[in-house]
Amino acid sequence: MTTQLPWLQLPAASTSADWPTRVCEVPDLRARVGVPDSWRDQGTSSPPEGERSAVFRGDSPLDWLEIRHRVDVGSEALARWTDGVQGAIGFPVVPPGRLVLDLPELLSWPMPGGVTDEHDRDRLGLDELLGYEGLAAWDGRRLRLYVVLARRGDDAWRLTLGIESALLPGMPDDLVWSNDHVRAAAVFGALSFGH
Helix, strand or coil: CCCCCHHHCCCHHHHCCCCCEEEEEEHHHCEEEEEECCCEEEEEECCCCCCEEEEEECCCCCCEEEEEEEECCCHHHHCHHHHHHHHHHCCCCCCCCCCCCCCCEEEECCCCCCECCHHHHHHCCCCEEEEEEEEEEECCEEEEEEEEEEEECCEEEEEEEEEEECCCCCCCHHHHHHHHHHHHHHHHCCCEECC
16 A cells, blocks of 8 residues: 655665654653654643643744643544634644744645555554644744654644745655655654653
8 A cells, every 4th residue: 555644764865964853752641753853842831721731842933842632532623623724724734832923824735635655654653643734934944844643542743843844835746755755764764642
């Protein structure tokens, strides 16, 4: 089966010196993920919605990884974690440390509901898996945004990866892969849940 979310797979190229990552366990959130070596851990917090979250930041304000975990989420609520936010504020997530009044402008984004692949869902031992990827403009720069929504039983996770991109909308797939997706694969290729 061909995967629809190639950046969930860890390619050999992602281990290159261009964007080295370390595997990071986040026990409070029951998740494991790859984090770029130069990114700083901003710690975990408990937002008022009953979620727990952890944030990692790079040198660029457009480089961040946020992991959110919540319990007692039904399958009908998973997609609303991104689609509902986008419908309410015009952007699928609120970037860490930003105000709703200072959001990027979406240049490309998939239809509501994202995409999934049974292989990735089964490989990760999940009941549900949705992935989103798009491009946004922010402060005169471009932001490649990846969102993974995952659910196992009543546990749900939302992982958001923002990386500064040099690419314009509509660039060939091979350029998107070699510049942006390979970096996302280095992060999400180490992904697992339930630790």
